Amino acid sequence: MGDMRTEYVKTLIELGRENQKVVVLGADTTDSLKTSGFGKEFPDRFFNVGIAEANLVSVSAGLAVSGKISFASTYAIFLPGRAVDQIRNGIAYPSPPGKKGLNVKLVVSHGGLSVGPDGGSHQQIEDIAIMRVIPNFRVFIPADTITVSKLVRLMANEYGPFYMRMARSKTPIVHSNSQEFQIGKGITLRDGSDCTIAACGITVRMALEAAETLQQEGISCRVLDMFSVKPIDGDLLEKAARETGCIVTSEEHNILGGMGSAVAESVSERYPVPIKRIGAQDMFGESARDNEISLLLEKHGITSFNMVKQVKEIRSKKL
């Protein structure tokens, strides 16, 4: 198990030592996000703008247009959910000559339903939909701390606006340290020929468990980590559609507009096969203590058990 926020800041501090251009901004959640650790080592490159997310985004943009690499962080619910105008018109739209958007990385924690006890007001299930329709933005949903570390490095080295959504709770490790991460390239974590589960974030682990269960029942299930929701890996998805004939998607996000939608859009254009989307069924979340989060997810069908069920059902609909 690993803590994404700890890994995020550990990587940021390494980057801060390597590159003077890295600056970090927060909005009164810097202890929670742990970015205050960056501030301790680099007080001149760390800015806490208070509970003012609009301000957070626009100040990050001003730093970026002046040549800095801005990492702005708070909870998911307060960035795309609150400051979409500043994100759209202040980061994505302004394009210096030869570039697309400003060099700002919005890295949030507390994405999706697994936020738990804070309740529905804090469970951001719309952010992927919001962020992936904004031109010039690229959207990542890491499954584990290895992914976090590699993606933070990748974002720092790649010019342009990024959105990365981390989970609040500790997550199991699903990738190896040697795994390579590329923008727009999904990862095949397990091969299979009867069906594909395309997952992201905390549901990747569930997908692997579902595939294991299915294997015991003689069903060969492929598992893809679609951490790069935008750009989405159309080639990998087409290959999965051709070779396995059906796809189940899974995410802790509204099924409308999320990663599942992105998969459906791509596959329906390139090689249509039956698709089933698992996620919040256009319903808000609610409070659940840490040991009850699995119950909350279960209510929305976000379990490996449901994945197994959906895989079996969808196989019968193959063309």
Next chain:
Amino acid sequence: MGLNYYQIKKNILRARKLVIKSTNLAGSGHPGGSFSMAEILGCLFYKHLKFDPSNPSWEDRDRLVLSKGHAAPGLFSNMAVAGYFPETELETLRKFGSKLQGHPDLKCPGVEFCGGSLGTGLSYSIGIALAAKIDNKNHHIYTIIGDGESDEGQVWEAAMTASKYKLDNLTAFLDRNFIQQDSYTEKVMPLDKNLEGDNISEMWKDASRWKTGDKWRSFGWNVIEIDGHRIEQLNSAIAKANATKGVPTMVICRTIKGKAVEHMEDNPQWHGKAPDSDIVPLINLELDSQFMIAPSIIAGDMTNLENEVKRCVNGRADYIHLDVMDGQFVPTKTFDHNKIKELRPLTVIPFDSHLMISEPVKHVKDYVEAGSDIITVHAEVCDESSFGEIHDLLKQNQVGVGLAINPDTDLPEWSYKFLPTLDQIIVMSVVPGKSGQKYIPETHEKMAKLSSILNERKFTGYIEADGGVNLENIGSCFEDGARAFVGGSAIIGQTDVRAAIREFREQVLQSRRRILIEKAHHLGGSELANKWIGLHIVGKKKDQLIKIAKEENLI
């Protein structure tokens, strides 16, 4: 660029005309808010801002962030005048494929901020200012926000943040024009003390109600409150802001939406509307007909000139005319540069030093050092070489250059080569040397003759009428082409200087309105005259226009 007072004014005029031209061609846009901030941008672009049009991304340039992005035509017009791109480029404003978008955009090199969504520019400027601090850079960040824009909560998030980080490299200007899209700001969302009743268009005139500065002060900003259309006040505020350490500065600029065109002034309709093509020539003529009124303090109490200066300032004179007489070139003696030096700290209002002295070339430097904003010397005591020396010295020191001719002097031929860069010509309408003389009527004829020479020789400065100018003859002086008027006893001799200046202005405006109606009638008959008059919906201007038009049989 470091231009003088008159050059800045000239460039602002050029930019205003481009705003009219470009919004007219685009068929939409925001002239009102472009005009209320015209002087703010003018003072920045032509005096304070460090920039290089041939290298827009020069690292050490000052940054100008137009947060009230809808006023883009104002920004683009000034950028054209400042040399970023040809003025003809303005013809593409808001059109498909243009780099001049409806709102400021990084697509246009030199633009620092993508505006359009209000309330975000100050935060963005904070980011730029923080980056400059990290990098130990000395450039300054200037940001213009609107008063309607100040409804946005993010403005106040930014207010706190700039204060927290002690951003003394950030200066913001509030374009306080009292009008936003729907109506007057105080009706939509009051920023100042709440006003009871409906007389809101008058509200900005009552200084006791201005509370916006207190808001910014309470957020920890250095606040300077000025008349945002007065170049000298802007220049002084910017200099003070740049010298202030440890806190950001907010310059609250009291302005008039649509400033410089009577039917647009203070009229909410002109927030976001383009002028019609048939009205454009009338607007341009009106813009060309701006004028200034300057009391001459020697007509007052010579034993207490300090007080006379204060009376002029309180009376809202545009500048002060200082008659320097040496007892040789003219029989009288008044004061010299030492007196001007003494008076200078009293005010930032421009000093127009009219040197009625022999051999001005020997002394002109003293008058530069004393703090004159414009210095006028007499043609009778100069030749091409000495005037050339004076001309160059004044330009180098950002002081305006004036040339005066006595009633019996014609403009000498040697002066023609200087006309394109001359800031002022004084046509004396009395024999200089004593005050209280009557206006010499032949001056009208002389002015008419002079006007054609000046037009031919591309003179773009001010013609100043000096001597015996009063309420009776000021209108005809304006019709002759004078655009600056020196008032002696008719202003400074009055108990209420402010009322006297107001009457002077009103008289000139009457003449100007008459000329404009005649022009409208000439261009489009009574239909256009009626249309133009109908645009004047604020205040009593319309009644006066109808009266004039009826007198002249034009409608």
